[in-house]
Amino acid sequence: SRMEYKHTAFSAEYKDVEKVYKKLRDNMDKVATGINNLMTYEHGGSAMKKIYHGLSMVSSASKMNYFSDADIFEGFARINKDLTDSDLDEGVREVGRKTAEAYENISKAKEKFNEQCGREMEVLMSMKKRAETTDKERENAKIYRYDLEKAKQSNNPEDQEEVDRLSELFENSQTRNIEMMRDFIGADGLQGVLTRVRDLNIEFHQECLKALERTK
Numbered sequence: 001s002r003m004e005y006k007h008t009a010f011s012a013e014y015k016d017v018e019k020v021y022k023k024l025r026d027n028m029d030k031v032a033t034g035i036n037n038l039m040t041y042e043h044g045g046s047a048m049k050k051i052y053h054g055l056s057m058v059s060s061a062s063k064m065n066y067f068s069d070a071d072i073f074e075g076f077a078r079i080n081k082d083l084t085d086s087d088l089d090e091g092v093r094e095v096g097r098k099t100a101e102a103y104e105n106i107s108k109a110k111e112k113f114n115e116q117c118g119r120e121m122e123v124l125m126s127m128k129k130r131a132e133t134t135d136k137e138r139e140n141a142k143i144y145r146y147d148l149e150k151a152k153q154s155n156n157p158e159d160q161e162e163v164d165r166l167s168e169l170f171e172n173s174q175t176r177n178i179e180m181m182r183d184f185i186g187a188d189g190l191q192g193v194l195t196r197v198r199d200l201n202i203e204f205h206q207e208c209l210k211a212l213e214r215t216k
Contacts, residue, residue: 007152008145014174018138021181024190025131031190032124035197039114039121042071042107073110077103098215109207116200120193127189134180141177144170 010018070078080103083096148166151159183189 003146003149005145005149008149008170010141010145011174014178017178017181017185020185021134024185028124028128028131028190031193032121035117035121035124035193038197038201039117042073042110071107071110073103073107077101077107095215102211102215105211106208109204109211113200113204117197120197120200123193127184127193130180130184130189134177134184137173137177137180141170141173144173 077100080096080100084093084100086093088096144166148163148170151163151166185191187195
């Protein structure tokens with residue numbers, strides 16, 4: 001039969017932290033997918049399909065293959081390099097040269113961004129293991145609570161020593177759980193990953209802006 005808890009309860013702090021922890025734990029795969037999309041959009045997806053569709057309207061199949069091994073930034077750099085042929089107008093050649101250099105630098109900056117984001121993906125993988133450990137400890141806390149409630153409901157004076165022992169186990173388990181869940185949530189956990197990926201994005205886009213500003 002289901003236990004009716006009259007004498008034991010998880011603390012308000014525990015329940016609040018657990019609610020946040022469970023929501024973040026259950027959304028970790030979405031976060032990983034989002035970061036992976038940030039790392040790979042220049043190689044495929046709907047953006048690349050649209051670019052290839054546009055190119056197919058004006059380019060031959062052989063010219064399309066010209067871009068097949070390049071990300072979108074490197075691909076645009078190659079287009080601009082083709083505009084630096086000596087038989088073209090000097091103004092066009094100058095714009096082509098500067099723009100090609102800019103997009104080559106952007107491509108390199110994106111490679112660096114991807115590498116750094118890859119490390120954050122590794123953090124997410126380790127966090128999955130941490131979540132498994134935390135969930136086991138959460139189950140332990142439920143078991144201690146059940147046993148403690150059962151001992152308290154027996155109203156047997158001889159069980160007082162067992163009640164004291166289980167009370168300590170239950171409280172210690174709650175304390176450990178709160179600490180583990182806060183670590184998962186905070187700067188050493190998901191919040192830290194999201195913050196660092198945001199900062200990497202800022203750094204990458206600043207590099208893009210600097211590279212393009214130099215073409216003026």
